[in-house]
Amino acid sequence: MEDYLQEALEIVKAQAGVRTMTEEEITSMVQKLAAGIKAIAEGEVLESAAPATVDPQKAIREKSILCCACGKSFKVLTKKHLSTHNMTPEEYREHYGYKKKLPLVCKSLQRERRKKMKEMQLWTKRGKNK
Numbered sequence: 001m002e003d004y005l006q007e008a009l010e011i012v013k014a015q016a017g018v019r020t021m022t023e024e025e026i027t028s029m030v031q032k033l034a035a036g037i038k039a040i041a042e043g044e045v046l047e048s049a050a051p052a053t054v055d056p057q058k059a060i061r062e063k064s065i066l067c068c069a070c071g072k073s074f075k076v077l078t079k080k081h082l083s084t085h086n087m088t089p090e091e092y093r094e095h096y097g098y099k100k101k102l103p104l105v106c107k108s109l110q111r112e113r114r115k116k117m118k119e120m121q122l123w124t125k126r127g128k129n130k
Helices: 002-018 023-041 079-083 089-095 107-120 122-128
Strands: none
């Protein structure tokens, strides 16, 4: 098991190097990866686990947004990703009870975008050109 654990730790270490992860996420990921690597090495057929259910109210976080359909973490839920679940952004919002115009992005990115738009003041520039 030590080899599997070591391999899992290397993968999680690389993942943690590119994004912020909580202690719980790291622990969970190491456990799942070690078990998965061991199962593959021993020739077991992995059953496709049902996606973890994500509470839509807790899915939009400060630095990430969780896909309620599969549980994966993103900064932005794109049309391309949602198409893998055969959904459009509009259908996704409706299915999980979000408001129609809610941006499918993490809170920090949403704040940055709002600030940038206020700085650009596009609504004032348009009036001057007429």
